[in-house]
Amino acid sequence: MSLIRLDAICRHYEMGSETVHALRGVSLTIERGEYVAIMGPSGSGKSTLMNLLGCLDSPSSGIYELNGHHVGEMDDDELAEIRNREIGFVFQTFNLLARSSALRNVELPLIYAGVGLEERREIAIAALTDVGLADRLTHKPNEMSGGQRQRVAVARALVNKPSILLADEPTGNLDTRTGAEILELFQNLADKGNTLIVVTHEENVARHAKRIIRVRDGLVASDEPVT
Amino acid sequence: MRRFLAELRESIRMALGAIATHKLRSCLTLLGVLVGVFSIILVMTAMRAMKNNIEKELGSLGSKTFVIQKMPGAYFGGPEGFMKFMRRNDITFAQARAFQRKAAFVPAVGLQASFWNGELTSRYDRTPPNLSLEGATPGTFITNNWGIIEGRPLLDSDLESTRDVCLLSEDVAKTLFPRGSAVGQRVKAEAISYSVVGVFERAASSEGAQGLAVIPITSALNRYGRRRQITILVQASDPALIDDAMEQSRGVLRAIRKVPPGQEDDFEVLSSDSMIKQFQTVTFAVRTGLALVSSIALLAAGVGIMNIMLVSVTERTREIGIRRAIGAKRRNIMTQFIVEAIVLCEIGGILGVVLGMLGANALAVYLLKLPPAFPVDWAVIGLAICSLVGVVFGSYPAYKAAHLDPIESLRYE
Numbered sequence: 001m002s003l004i005r006l007d008a009i010c011r012h013y014e015m016g017s018e019t020v021h022a023l024r025g026v027s028l029t030i031e032r033g034e035y036v037a038i039m040g041p042s043g044s045g046k047s048t049l050m051n052l053l054g055c056l057d058s059p060s061s062g063i064y065e066l067n068g069h070h071v072g073e074m075d076d077d078e079l080a081e082i083r084n085r086e087i088g089f090v091f092q093t094f095n096l097l098a099r100s101s102a103l104r105n106v107e108l109p110l111i112y113a114g115v116g117l118e119e120r121r122e123i124a125i126a127a128l129t130d131v132g133l134a135d136r137l138t139h140k141p142n143e144m145s146g147g148q149r150q151r152v153a154v155a156r157a158l159v160n161k162p163s164i165l166l167a168d169e170p171t172g173n174l175d176t177r178t179g180a181e182i183l184e185l186f187q188n189l190a191d192k193g194n195t196l197i198v199v200t201h202e203e204n205v206a207r208h209a210k211r212i213i214r215v216r217d218g219l220v221a222s223d224e225p226v227t
Numbered sequence: 228m229r230r231f232l233a234e235l236r237e238s239i240r241m242a243l244g245a246i247a248t249h250k251l252r253s254c255l256t257l258l259g260v261l262v263g264v265f266s267i268i269l270v271m272t273a274m275r276a277m278k279n280n281i282e283k284e285l286g287s288l289g290s291k292t293f294v295i296q297k298m299p300g301a302y303f304g305g306p307e308g309f310m311k312f313m314r315r316n317d318i319t320f321a322q323a324r325a326f327q328r329k330a331a332f333v334p335a336v337g338l339q340a341s342f343w344n345g346e347l348t349s350r351y352d353r354t355p356p357n358l359s360l361e362g363a364t365p366g367t368f369i370t371n372n373w374g375i376i377e378g379r380p381l382l383d384s385d386l387e388s389t390r391d392v393c394l395l396s397e398d399v400a401k402t403l404f405p406r407g408s409a410v411g412q413r414v415k416a417e418a419i420s421y422s423v424v425g426v427f428e429r430a431a432s433s434e435g436a437q438g439l440a441v442i443p444i445t446s447a448l449n450r451y452g453r454r455r456q457i458t459i460l461v462q463a464s465d466p467a468l469i470d471d472a473m474e475q476s477r478g479v480l481r482a483i484r485k486v487p488p489g490q491e492d493d494f495e496v497l498s499s500d501s502m503i504k505q506f507q508t509v510t511f512a513v514r515t516g517l518a519l520v521s522s523i524a525l526l527a528a529g530v531g532i533m534n535i536m537l538v539s540v541t542e543r544t545r546e547i548g549i550r551r552a553i554g555a556k557r558r559n560i561m562t563q564f565i566v567e568a569i570v571l572c573e574i575g576g577i578l579g580v581v582l583g584m585l586g587a588n589a590l591a592v593y594l595l596k597l598p599p600a601f602p603v604d605w606a607v608i609g610l611a612i613c614s615l616v617g618v619v620f621g622s623y624p625a626y627k628a629a630h631l632d633p634i635e636s637l638r639y640e
């Protein structure tokens with residue numbers, strides 16, 4: 001059984017009288033442990049696809065199977081639970097809670113998973129240590145560099161041991177050097193057997209992955225392994 | 228259940244964090260709740276102090292004794308109304324004496340007046356400075372249910388000869404003469420010396436009341452001046468006859484004070500029952516008014532809280548999106564914002580309770596000279612109302628927050 005199976009996924013938005021077709025029938029499978037890049041020009045539907053994969057959104061039609069479960073049939077609470085346990089998000093703009101420390105940010109998914117105080121702290125510290133931020137636990141996002149913030153975001157994404165790490169333009173707001181650091185971190189995660197899906201429009205970012213899926217106008221244009 | 232408590236604790240923590248980041252705004256918002264709860268607690272505490280006092284003072288009288296005096300036992304009204312009582316002529320000693328002579332229809336009449344407050348000293352020790360020196364007649368002991376436990380009672384001959392004798396309440400005797408009997412000893416009130424002839428005990432309900440030293444009322448009038456308001460205490464032979472006795476006494480005193488027919492009494496006749504009833508009726512208006520005023524205050528406060536919470540939800544749209552993305556359910560977001568509203572209200576409420584009790588007790592202790600009261604029931608009711616305000620006015624903003632679209636929220640700038 002594949003980790004992810006999409007079958008003829010469509011997603012359209014009603015904009016007044018107009019209908020915007022963001023995805024027009026995407027079918028693909030992703031196996032456990034793959035490191036996949038999704039590429040495409042702006043407006044091609046990458047983010048829409050990402051939100052669907054991350055269970056933040058539901059398809060207008062088509063079937064999405066995650067770990068054998070039909071996501072389309074789930075209610076809001078079940079989707080939240082899937083996001084909490086199976087998905088780790090990394091965003092272009094980091095999306096950390098500005099007023100909370102790094103530790104608190106990383107603890108957040110554990111809070112919603114109902115993990116107790118002591119255990120939560122321990123796991124969060126371990127996650128931050130894994131991304132090399134053991135000495136930044138009490139720092140707030142605005143006291144950290146972009147690269148550090150993104151690493152906090154990665155720690156937060158991984159803290160619940162999700163099945164998939166989803167990253168939407170994770171290096172988009174970083175300079176080349178810190179971007180490379182994040183990519184190295186991703187490489188390590190992939191080597192350890194994590195499933196990674198990274199959306200990007202940069203070729204050199206995509207080349208780190210094992211497989212590149214190109215999207216154009218809401219359709220998969222090509223899907224090939226990186227040579 | 229454990230999970231719910233953990234979530235509650237987290238929500239409270241988040242709420243305190245959110246409130247702390249907007250200190251000024253939060254303060255202004257909770258001001259409304261504070262004022263609402265403050266007014267409830269202020270008035271209720273003051274009333275409780277007065278009611279406690281009435282029950283203490285008159286409760287010890289028992290059900291067959293009543294009191295005639297110039298001032299009403301409880302008065303709630305404007306200063307003009309109060310002046311009406313102030314302008315009444317004092318009940319003089321002569322009038323009280325005349326009443327006593329004519330009141331053969333009751334078994335006991337006592338006259339009593341307070342002459343001096345201060346510190347009573349003996350060779351051994353001194354009392355707290357709130358001792359009250361009372362002038363009395365033999366009947367005062369009967370009507371007050373003061374029982375002689377040592378020495379002799381006050382006698383008519385003490386009054387006729389204006390002797391400098393005194394009787395001490397049990398607590399005072401124990402303080403001044405810790406080893407041995409007070410009877411036959413001397414006590415001093417400032418420079419004036421009295422010889423103790425007896426010790427009396429009071430009803431159990433007067434536990435903790437101020438200490439008393441009782442001297443013949445005639446001696447007191449000579450020494451401390453004749454312009455005193457005399458309180459007349461009357462005991463009926465049976466509780467069932469108290470209303471008749473009160474009516475008769477009223478007639479007798481009206482005749483003595485020459486109140487023209489048709490004009491209202493220029494004195495008050497009070498029994499503990501009638502006092503408490505009167506207190507309840509008079510304060511009913513106050514309580515109704517209070518309920519109205521504080522409801523309006525809390526309603527206004529609630530609308531303010533709803534408004535601020537709506538602003539807060541908009542401002543924190545992105546935070547809500549982030550929380551939803553990492554696994555918060557709608558219920559979690561809902562809880563978070565409702566708890567925030569409740570915490571905000573409770574902070575206001577707790578401040579209101581504390582300030583209300585402090586204010587009312589300052590008033591009671593310094594202005595009305597009453598012992599302080601701490602109406603725990605009203606504190607609990609006040610805080611419960613706060614939570615209710617938080618839930619009612621926090622629900623809509625919380626619902627709005629919980630039903631934001633996560634993707635839209637994440638994109639919100």
Ligand SMILES: Nc1ncnc2c1ncn2[C@@H]1O[C@H](COP(=O)(O)OP(=O)(O)O)[C@@H](O)[C@H]1O
Nearest residue numbers: 013015020022041042043044045046047048049
């Ligand atoms: N919430 C929305 N409402 C209307 N149209 C949308 C919405 N989100 C995305 N779209 C449209 O869907 C298309 C794909 O968008 P998106 O997935 O964000 O592309 P990408 O991330 O590849 O730039 C675009 O034409 C965009 O305008």
Ligand SMILES: [Mg+2]
Nearest residue numbers: 043046047048
């Ligand atoms: Mg995009």
